[in-house]
Amino acid sequence: MRLTTFALVVVAVPLGAQLPGDAPNGVARTGLIYESYSFGSGLGLSRASELTVPLTVSHRFGQRLSLDLAGAYASAMLRGSDGTETGVSGLTDTDIRATVAVVPGRVLLTLVGTLPTGITTLPDSTLPLFGILASDLLGFTTPTFGSGGGITGGVATASRVGSWALGAGASYRYCGSYEPVADGGDLKPGNEARARLGAEGPIGAGRYLRVALMYTLSQHDEMTGGSPSVSGDRVLLYSHLSMPVGRSSLSVYGFDMYRMRARELNTTATSVVDVPRGNVLDLGARLDHPLSPRANLAPSVELRHELTEQDTGLAPVGLLVRPGLDLRYRMGGSATLVIDGQFAVGYLDDQGSHVSLTGPRVGAMLEWTR
Secondary structure, X not given: OOHHHHHHHHHHHHHOOOOOOOOOOEEEEEEEEEEEEEEOOOOOEEEEEEEEEEEEEEEEEOXXXXXXXXXXXXXXXXXXXXXXXXXXXXXXXXXXXXEEEEEOOOEEEEEEEEEOOOOOXXXXXXXXXXXXXXXXXXXXXXXXXXXXXEEEEEEEEEEEEOOEEEXXXXXXXXXXXXXXXXXXXXXXXXXXXXXXXXXXXXXXXXXXXXXXXXXXXXXXXEEOOOOOEEOOOEEEEEEEEEEEEOOEEEEEEEEEEEEOOOOOOOOXXXXXXXXXXXXXXXXXXXXXXXXXXXXXXXEEEEXXXXXXXXXXXXXXXXXXXXEEEEEEXXXXXXXXXXXXXXXXXXXXXXXXXXXXXXXXXXXXXXXXXX
C-alpha cells in the first residue's frame, strides 16, 4: 500500500468509530492514474511507468453496517537503458470490507477479505520491475498486482475528551501463500498485527490538529526451497494541521515511518534474509481555494526522503520533491470530477553519486454519491 494512503488510514480508523448519519448511502469512484519516472545514467534503467484504473464502491446499510469493495486494473512497464522493455498488465487483488458499528459512535468491528483476483505468478524477468513498483520513495499507486489473498480482522474505538476525540484500534492480518515467480516455490508472507492510537481536535484560531501513531509487528516470510525473510517492527507517526488562510484552507502534514532492525529468527534454515532497517520521511502542504460553489483549486507540494541501512549505518536511498495542482469540480447532481497533476524532481543514491529522477503523475477521477 502507498505510504501516503497508509498514513491517512492510520487516523481514519481509530477516530472514525462511527457511521455518520449525514454520510451518503452509496459512493462509487473510478478513473485513470498515470505515473512515470525517467532515470539518469548509471542505473541501467531508462523509464518506469504505470497506468492504474481503480474502482471502489461503498454502501451504507442503516447506522450500523457499511460494505466496501476496492479493486483495480493496472499496466506497468520498465525500460532498460539498452531499450529493452518488461511489462505486466492485469487485474489486482480485490478487497471486500465489512464495517459494523457494535456501539454507534464508540466501537467498530471490521473484517476485510482480500480475494486473490490479481496476477500471482510471473516470470523472473519481471523482478526488476516489481522492485521499482514496491519502492516507498517512488510511491506508485499499484505497488503489487497479486498475492495469495488474506483476511484481516480489527476493532476500533473512539471517545470524546472535551473538544477533542481520542481513538485506538488494533488489527490482525492472515496472509495466504502463492507462487510469485514461475518454478520458484511458494511464498507464505508473514502475518501482521497492528496497534493504533490517534487524537484530533481544535487548537484555537480555526486550527485543527490530527495526530496518530501506528506500531506494526510482522512474522517472517517463508519460501519453499528458499531462505526465510524477516523484517523488523515498524513505527509510523502521522500529523495533519489545517487552518484558514483568508477564503482558503491550508493543510500541512507529514509522516515518519521507521523500520527497526530485524529480530533474530529461531529457525533451522542455513540462511536468513534480513530486511535492513530504514526510514521514510514525508512532508507536504496543500492550499484549498474555492473558485466557486462548485469548483475548488488546490496547489500542493510534497517532499519525500528515504534512508536504508548499509555497512556504515543509515544511508540515503533518494529524495523527491513533488509540486502539484488539482481541480475538484462538482458537476451537478451526484457526480464530482477531480483532475490532478504532479511532477516529481529528485534523485536516487547510487553508491554515493546521485542519479537524476523526474516524472509526472496525472489523474482524472469521477465520484458518484447517492
